């Protein structure tokens with residue numbers, strides 16, 4: 001090997017290391033930014049934006065397929081049709097007559113404007129959906145509100161904090177003895 005060759009090897013090896021280190025630093029600097037950008041578009045960010053204030057409750061996936069607990073009607077001025085549905089934990093607890101509801105229970109109250117059936121004069125059918133209201137049982141996380149987290153959504157978006165402050169007060173005042181839940185299983 002010629003001296004030049006040896007020199008070349010001696011100099012190029014540290015150069016490679018320096019380049020590798022620079023590359024590593026650049027990558028490590030970029031990755032957090034790339035992750036931030038990816039998350040901003042991703043489900044994590046969306047979940048925060050769609051979560052209720054105070055409680056961080058979101059609309060549960062698949063609730064439209066959940067089992068019916070009971071329908072309800074609301075007189076004027078709201079004048080709505082409603083249905084309370086629950087996840088399997090809720091249905092099991094209802095069927096066993098179990099109170100308080102276990103952690104993991106989710107209750108959803110769906111609501112619609114009343115609409116006259118286009119086919120049959122005396123029949124009322126659901127019109128436009130108005131609100132989706134959610135109660136999630138987590139006795140530790142929501143210890144201050146009877147173990148329930150609340151969420152009220154209009155067009156998939158949570159309503160303001162002021163409205164979320166009213167939920168527990170009314171449920172506590174009228175339904176405390178039933179674990180803060182009004183709805184009974186429909187016969």
Ligand code: HEC
Nearest residue numbers: 072107109133134135150151152163166167170181182183
């Ligand atoms: C002024 C009283 C009142 C307030 C305030 C209130 N609710 Fe209710 N809620 C009721 C009543 C009464 C029912 C029973 C079903 C019905 O009449 O529609 C109910 C039912 C529910 C149900 C079905 C389970 C159950 O308890 O029967 C959910 C879920 C719910 N409310 C969520 C909420 C959320 C979320 C808020 C706050 C944004 C809220 N509620 C505020 C009175 C209230």
